[in-house]
Amino acid sequence: MKIAISSKGKELDSLLDSRFGRARYFIIYDGKADTFSVMDNSMNFDAAQGAGIQTAQNVLSTGVEHIITGHCGPKAYKVLSLSAAKLYLKENGTVKEAIDDLIGGKLKAANNADVEGHWM
Amino acid sequence: MNTPLNIAVASGKGGTGKTTLSVSLAIALGESVTLLDCDVEEPNCHIFIKRNNIGKEKVSVLIPKVEKTRCNKCGNCAKICRYNAIVSLPSGPLIFPELCHSCGGCARICPTGAITEKKEPIGVIESSLSGNIKFFQGIMHVGKPISPPLIKAVKMHKSPDHLTIIDCPPGTSCPMITAVKDSDFIILVTEPTPFGLNDLKLAVETSRKLKIPFAVVLNRSDSGDNRVDEYCKNESIPVLLRIPEMRCIAEAYSNGKTIIDAVPIIRGQLISLLNDVVSIVKAKGKINAG
Incomplete structure (x- = not known):
């Protein structure tokens, strides 16, 4: 099971980044091997526009099946909804806690965008 | 004033009196003048101008469409789209x-010809002749997010043989820059308030970057404080006109009338303002004619 988590830092104990398109990093966690890699999202962090959809494309290209972030806008959601990956919203905590919550079945898949674009 | 000069009226802050000044200048001149309302998201010069026989011109942009059967999913279109x-x-x-800027890059790079560009209407330009004023205004369709292509289309109507006054959108981002670009002069309308000053500074920086000469018109000049004056003095920015805060101007405005209707004596000052602008531009020795 491969999971992408929007993160403010590059470690498993880094805090979740509540933004999707303009998250600083994504932690790509491989549940099978219990390893993770870091995806730098700085290009979209500073994008003039379209950060959400570009981030969605990049995250999906890593082949993840689950995505955990704080909030997701309509354009990013549209891209994600065309893939098989499932989206989960979790506002606070660390990357590790988010992974544990997902594995423990505590997170429910979102079936819609929960904020307008440019919500922050 | 048979000089093909383009004067942009901009501000930074909204609601400082750009439209009031633009329309009043055009009326005061009393001879052939072109007035372009480039505030296409909220054009309102028309409120102060009597219009007959309104002509309409549709404006579109090109947006890519994908022929799915021809697409080989190479992804080059997404890569080139900045x-x-x-x-x-x-x-x-x-x-x-809604994010497309109609650059056409995707259609060019597509190796299988799956992408073609289709016209997407974004707004209309209305034209009319009202006395001495050739008037054009852009009107964006509701929900269209990118105004510069429409602003550029309105600016195609600037006159090659007489004065053109461009009423610009507020702010200092792409719409404002598109509207003031290639003008011979920018009149920055502001008011003596903290917001007026803050946004004036942004508009001054923008004008300087664009290397277009500019000066300030201070509206409601006897309200607020003197910080705008101090700023202009320190920065050696000429203040070409002061419009006092007067109830009769506000009343005229609310009835769709101009400052000239409220205070006829101001007409002379508006004409000297235009003469000042022409002298400044001529002194700089370059007119972007046509």
Whole structure:
């Protein structure tokens, strides 16, 4: 099971980044091997526009099946909804806690965008 | 004033009196003048101008359309799009027209010719002749997010043989820059308030970057404080006109009338303002004619 988590830092104990398109990093966690890699999202962090959809494309290209972030806008959601990956919203905590919550079945898949674009 | 000069009226802060000044200048001149309302998201010069026989011109932009059967899913269209308007998914490209800037890059780079550009209407330009004023205004369709292509289309109507006054959108981002670009002069209308000053500074920096000469008109000049005056003095920015805060001007405005209707004596000052602008531009020795 491969999971992408929007993160403010590059470690498993880094805090979740509540933004999707303009998250600083994504932690790509491989549940099978219990390893993770870091995806730098700085290009979209500073994008003039379209950060959400570009981030969605990049995250999906890593082949993840689950995505955990704080909030997701309509354009990013549209891209994600065309893939098989499932989206989960979790506002606070660390990357590790988010992974544990997902594995423990505590997170429910979102079936819609929960904020307008440019919500922050 | 048979000089093909383009004067942009801009501000930074909204509601400082750009439209009031633009329309009043055009009326005061009393001879052939072109007035362009480039505040296409909220054009309102028309409120102060009597219009007959309104001509309409549709304005469109080109937006990519994908012929799915021809797409080989190479993803080059998404890679070249610097506006993030295309994403490449295993199911093919997904286009977000509201982010597209109509550069055409995706259609050119597509190796299979799957992408063609289709016209998408974004607004209309209304034209009319009202006395001495040739008037054009752009009107964006509701929900269209990108105004510069329409502003550029309105600016195609600037006159090659007489004065053109351009009423610009507020702010200092793409719409304002598109509207003031290639003008011979920018009149920055502001008011003596903290917001007026803050946004004036932004507009001054923008004008300087664009290397267009500019000066200030201070509206409601006897309200607020003197910080705008101090700023202009320190920066050696000429203040070409002061319009006092007067109830009769506000009343005229609310009845769709101009400052000239309220305070006829101001007409002379408006004409000297235009003469001042012409002298400044001539002293700089370059007119972007036509």
